[in-house]
Amino acid sequence: MSSEFASLSLEGALADCVESVEHTLNQLLPAPTGHEARVMEAMRYAVLGGGKRLRPFLVLASAHLFGVLRHSALRVAAALECVHVYSLIHDDLPCMDDDDMRRGKPTVHKAFDEATAVLAGDALLTLAFDILADPDTHPDPHVRCELVAKLAHAAGARGMVGGQMIDLAAPGAGYDLAAITRLQQLKTGALISFGAEAGAILGKASETCRHALQHYAHDLGLAFQITDDLIDVEGDAGLAGKAVGKDEAAGKATFVSILGVERARTQAALLADQAVAHLDHFDDKARLLRQLAAHILSRRA
Ligand code: GRG
Secondary structure: OOOOHHOOOHHHHHHHHHHHHHHHHHHHHHOOOOOOOOHHHHHHHHEEEEEEEHHHHHHHHHHHHOOOOOHHHHHHHHHHHHHHHHHHHHHHOOOOOOOOEEEEEEOHHHOOHHHHHHHHHHHHHHHHHHHHHOHHHOOOOOHHHHHHHHHHHOOOOOHHHHHHHHHHHOOOOOOOOOHHHHHHHHHHHHHHHHHHHHHHHHOOOOHHHHHHHHHOOOOOOOOHHHHHHHHHHHOOOOOOOOOHHHHHHOOOOHHHHOOHHHHHHHHHHHHHHHHHHHHHHHHHHHHHHHHHHHHHOOOOO
C-alpha cells in the first residue's frame, strides 16, 4: 500500500478510499453498450457516486498491515463493494424492505424498474467473483481461490443471505438478544469480516494475524450495527440518505428495542474498545483500523 495512505488522518484516508475505489469501480464496471445496456446503466447508477465505502476501507487498511500492493487491494475492495451494493439493491425491492431512497437518491427499482434492479444486483454479485478470479487481482491462484471462497461464504446462505432470511421473519418473531446478535453477525457482520480479513489473505499473513483481524471485525461489525439501529431511532432521513424509523414501524426487535437507547450506546462503545484491543498484536500500521472503531460510533449516516 502507498505510504501516503499510512500518513493520512482517518478523515483523509476515508476520503482517499472513496476516491480511489470510485475510480477502480468505474474502470471495472462494464460500459453500457448493446441491447443489454440498461442493466449496465443500472449497475453504474447503484454503485457510483455514493456510499461511505466502509467495507472497501477495511480491505485497504488491513492490506496496509501486510504491505500488499495497492492495485490488488483496490480490486478486492471494489469486488466487496459490488457484493454490498447488490445486497442493497435487492434489500430495497418491494418484496423485501420496499424502500424508495438509498444513498440520497431513488432506489434502483424506482429509477429503473424491478426486473432491471434484480438483474443489476445479480450482475454485481457475479462481477465481484469475476474480479477476484482475475490474475490481475493477485498472481497466486491459491490467494485468488481463497478470496473467492471466503467472499462466497460471507455472502451466501450461512452469511449475509442467511441473515437477511432471518431478518425477513423478524417482525413478530420475538427474537431475543442472542438471536438478534446472530442475525446481525450474518447480515452485516459477514461482509465486514471479509473486508478485515481480505488484507491478511492478500498478504499471506499468519493465523495469529488473521484471528486478531477476525475478532476485531466481529466486534466492529456489532458496534456498526448497534449504531445503525440508533440512527434508525434517532436519525435524520436527510443525513442518512434513506428512510429512518422503519424497524420500529415494522415491529422488529433490534439492539435498541431490546437494550434501550442508553444501554445500546454503552454496548456499542464497549464493543469498539474491545475491537481496538484485538489489534494489540499490530504496531502503528493498525492506527487507521483503531481510529475507525471510534469513528463508527460517531457516525450519523
Ligand atoms: C438482499 C441478500 C440481501 C441482503 C441484504 C445489507 C443488507 C442485507 C441489507 C441492508 C439493509 C440495512 C439498512 C442494513 C443495516 C446495516 C447496513 C448494511 C447498512 C448499509 O450499509 P452502509 O451504512 O451503507 O455501509 P453505504 O451506503 O454507506 O454503503
